[in-house]
Amino acid sequence: MAKSTYTISELANEFGVTTRTIRFYEEKGLVHPRREGQKRLYSPADRVRIKLILRGKRIGMSLRESVELIDMYDPEHNNRDQLHSLIRTVQDRRARLLRQKQDIEDMLAGLDEVQALCERGLEDQQ
Amino acid sequence: MAKSTYTISELANEFGVTTRTIRFYEEKGLVHPRREGQKRLYSPADRVRIKLILRGKRIGMSLRESVELIDMYDPEHNNRDQLHSLIRTVQDRRARLLRQKQDIEDMLAGLDEVQALCERGLEDQQ
DNA sequence: CAATACGTTTACGTTAACGTAAACTTGGTC
DNA sequence: GACCAAGTTTACGTTAACGTAAACGTATTG
Numbered sequence: 001m002a003k004s005t006y007t008i009s010e011l012a013n014e015f016g017v018t019t020r021t022i023r024f025y026e027e028k029g030l031v032h033p034r035r036e037g038q039k040r041l042y043s044p045a046d047r048v049r050i051k052l053i054l055r056g057k058r059i060g061m062s063l064r065e066s067v068e069l070i071d072m073y074d075p076e077h078n079n080r081d082q083l084h085s086l087i088r089t090v091q092d093r094r095a096r097l098l099r100q101k102q103d104i105e106d107m108l109a110g111l112d113e114v115q116a117l118c119e120r121g122l123e124d125q126q
Numbered sequence: 127m128a129k130s131t132y133t134i135s136e137l138a139n140e141f142g143v144t145t146r147t148i149r150f151y152e153e154k155g156l157v158h159p160r161r162e163g164q165k166r167l168y169s170p171a172d173r174v175r176i177k178l179i180l181r182g183k184r185i186g187m188s189l190r191e192s193v194e195l196i197d198m199y200d201p202e203h204n205n206r207d208q209l210h211s212l213i214r215t216v217q218d219r220r221a222r223l224l225r226q227k228q229d230i231e232d233m234l235a236g237l238d239e240v241q242a243l244c245e246r247g248l249e250d251q252q
Numbered sequence: 253c254a255a256t257a258c259g260t261t262t263a264c265g266t267t268a269a270c271g272t273a274a275a276c277t278t279g280g281t282c
Numbered sequence: 283g284a285c286c287a288a289g290t291t292t293a294c295g296t297t298a299a300c301g302t303a304a305a306c307g308t309a310t311t312g
Contacts, residue, residue: 059233060183086240135288147270166290
């Protein structure tokens, strides 16, 4: 059964970041934990937001970009113009992601080459 | 036929960066263009290095990391220890790239969902 | 009750990756 | 020969994303 609240250090440990990082995210308005007295209490939703932000970080997105992407999910956009605009945003982001994916595949192919060269080098010495 | 030398602004235009960026890369030792008098002249090899650095940037690598990856290709590593060490480095880097690839695929799936919701929203209004 | 663990706020420091401005040289061109 | 585009060096400025330190509250545990 999933927990319903988390302390700051629980989340910090789970995600391998410092508590300073998580407080910084709050300072920037990325999460809004409740308080129990002074202490912060994080909901599962907060936890997911942090997780998605860190996922964004891993592929080089800024915090702002990650939040922008996360916020696409909740539909405050009811009218047609907003929906059309959102679809365009989605398509732009998809194009960038596809390019990144291609970059990664190219690098992986490069690594395969390097490793093959290394292994041949080792065999030749044998 | 590919050019054999490039000026700084040719490369800047091709890659969509400023000349300042390219000079900065030189300052950091990432490229070493020849000089014709005062002016920098870039070889095809310089051009490729810059291209690979920018590819790294797109997926969130630092300049240092990009260079480290690029330098894996030239074998100044002849002895066994160096080869083994390089193989481990390759494997670490591959693991990170695979994770990034997975992250990207997850995000792409998310975007598909968002777009589907948008399109349904538009149809319902019709 | 002293120590220890965990939390808090405030605030200044740090690094990477350039941006921006000033002041200068150099090769064509009108 | 004046001017312009493209290049150069030097140097200070900027932003994001935290790190680090100080100084303090609170609770539980030996």
